[in-house]
Amino acid sequence: MTGSNHQLLAQENDVFATCARIKYFDVVLDHGKGAVLTDVEGNHYLDLLASASATNTGHAHPTVVKAIQDQAAKLTQYTPAYFANSTTAKLAKRLAAIAPMSGPVEVAWGNSGSDANDAIIKFARAYTGRQYIVSFTGAYHGSTYGSLTLSGVSLNMTRKLGPLLPGVVKVPFPSPWEQEADESDEHFVNRYFKAFKEPFETYLPADEVAVIVIEAIQGDGGIAMMPPAFMQKIYDFAKEHGILFAVDEVNQGMGRTGKWWSIQNFPGIEPDMISTAKSLASGLPLSAVIGRKAIMESLGAPANVYTTAGNPVTSAAALATIDVIEKEHLLARSQKLGAKAKAYFEAAKEKYPFIGGVRMYGLDGGIDIVNPVTGAPDEEATTKLIYRVFELGAIIISLRGNILRFQPPLVITEEQLDQVFKIFDQAFAELAAGKLALPAAAKEMGW
Numbered sequence: 269m270t271g272s273n274h275q276l277l278a279q280e281n282d283v284f285a286t287c288a289r290i291k292y293f294d295v296v297l298d299h300g301k302g303a304v305l306t307d308v309e310g311n312h313y314l315d316l317l318a319s320a321s322a323t324n325t326g327h328a329h330p331t332v333v334k335a336i337q338d339q340a341a342k343l344t345q346y347t348p349a350y351f352a353n354s355t356t357a358k359l360a361k362r363l364a365a366i367a368p369m370s371g372p373v374e375v376a377w378g379n380s381g382s383d384a385n386d387a388i389i390k391f392a393r394a395y396t397g398r399q400y401i402v403s404f405t406g407a408y409h410g411s412t413y414g415s416l417t418l419s420g421v422s423l424n425m426t427r428k429l430g431p432l433l434p435g436v437v438k439v440p441f442p443s444p445w446e447q448e449a450d451e452s453d454e455h456f457v458n459r460y461f462k463a464f465k466e467p468f469e470t471y472l473p474a475d476e477v478a479v480i481v482i483e484a485i486q487g488d489g490g491i492a493m494m495p496p497a498f499m500q501k502i503y504d505f506a507k508e509h510g511i512l513f514a515v516d517e518v519n520q521g522m523g524r525t526g527k528w529w530s531i532q533n534f535p536g537i538e539p540d541m542i543s544t545a546k547s548l549a550s551g552l553p554l555s556a557v558i559g560r561k562a563i564m565e566s567l568g569a570p571a572n573v574y575t576t577a578g579n580p581v582t583s584a585a586a587l588a589t590i591d592v593i594e595k596e597h598l599l600a601r602s603q604k605l606g607a608k609a610k611a612y613f614e615a616a617k618e619k620y621p622f623i624g625g626v627r628m629y630g631l632d633g634g635i636d637i638v639n640p641v642t643g644a645p646d647e648e649a650t651t652k653l654i655y656r657v658f659e660l661g662a663i664i665i666s667l668r669g670n671i672l673r674f675q676p677p678l679v680i681t682e683e684q685l686d687q688v689f690k691i692f693d694q695a696f697a698e699l700a701a702g703k704l705a706l707p708a709a710a711k712e713m714g715w
């Protein structure tokens with residue numbers, strides 16, 4: 269296929285299902301390098317989305333590319349569902365070594381974050397012999413039936429799809445914007461813990477609950493960190509009632525927050541299982557559940573096998589990804605550049621009253637755009653901003669309509685970050701001056 273962005277999109281449109289893309293900009297990507305994407309017309313963009321946090325090592329990282337090429341020439345596929353291969357076996361050991369839990373752990377492979385979260389449901393039910401699962405509003409856990417049932421962030425994810433998986437109960441997530449202006453942190457946490465306990469006190473026997481599944485920092489829910497005191501309360505509750513505690517690290521793991529796993533931002537919390545995917549293999553389709561050995565041994569084969577899961581090429585990419593994160597000190601880099609980005613957006617907040625909140629955990633940010641007078645989410649202003657940023661040469665999308673999602677590849681250079689800030693300087697100033705118009709396709713854009 270050759271042609272302009274619009275020609276190619278028009279061709280694709282004839283045969284592409286609407287439900288398979290959240291629309292933002294009319295761009296067709298051709299190649300990428302580091303933090304820069306290039307479209308089919310040769311336009312360059314600084315990438316502030318990193319393929320939805322799936323390319324933390326940047327685009328076409330030479331170490332990852334070489335590992336993929338070498339492995340593809342050696343053994344492209346043999347299913348670990350029947351026979352082990354040397355590359356995937358090595359990766360299992362490596363992943364177990366960086367798991368955020370003490371004691372022996374085991375790994376089970378999948379192809380996507382969604383199926384890894386389904387697997388968490390399977391292991392939890394099998395190990396505990398209990399049926400109920402608790403998850404949070406605002407969560408995005410994936411698009412298979414199990415994981416979409418756990419999710420609670422978009423009506424289109426469940427509309428027309430029921431009946432969903434039985435036994436999943438949702439409790440409200442304490443998103444930072446839900447805290448009243450004059451409410452203390454303690455009151456906020458207690459208010460949400462009370463809401464958390466309500467089902468358990470009225471219709472959900474705690475001794476029939478298998479697992480609580482959380483995103484420690486909700487990604488699609490707005491890059492929103494669970495208050496540590498709230499986390500501690502629900503963790504203690506889980507321990508008290510023999511409920512497993514599972515953390516979805518699909519979006520926030522693999523160095524995104526400046527730690528291997530986002531749960532490591534919460535000292536003292538040790539999950540029983542985590543799910544990982546996306547950046548695990550620098551965006552190649554590989555996922556894993558890593559869990560305590562006894563839990564992972566509660567199922568017999570073939571309860572969780574997939575023909576292409578733990579594929580040797582994706583495993584080689586994952587080994588190379590871990591090498592790059594270690595050798596290029598990407599955890600420290602995420603912290604350092606994240607602090608720089610935080611300082612930039614906080615200074616912008618002082619200047620522009622339409623910036624209502626800035627959250628940044630490593631290179632992992634959510635910036636709320638609000639009506640300066642009422643403080644209410646301002647979706648129009650957000651769409652104007654992201655579109656202007658796109659015109660000026662960077663790709664950023666919105667979450668929940670009014671939150672800028674700031675997740676560049678962790679290899680972004682300081683110079684590139686400075687360029688990004690210049691772009692925002694201009695876009696913010698133009699929004700403040702009333703110079704930005706809504707793009708023609710605004711109604712179709714975003715979640």
Ligand SMILES: Cc1ncc(COP(=O)(O)O)c(C=O)c1O
Pocket residue numbers: 320379380381382383385408409410411483487488516517518519520545546
């Ligand atoms: C936190 C989280 N969990 C699970 C998923 C689903 O992963 P996948 O799209 O690879 O199935 C996503 C994807 O955005 C995610 O952000």
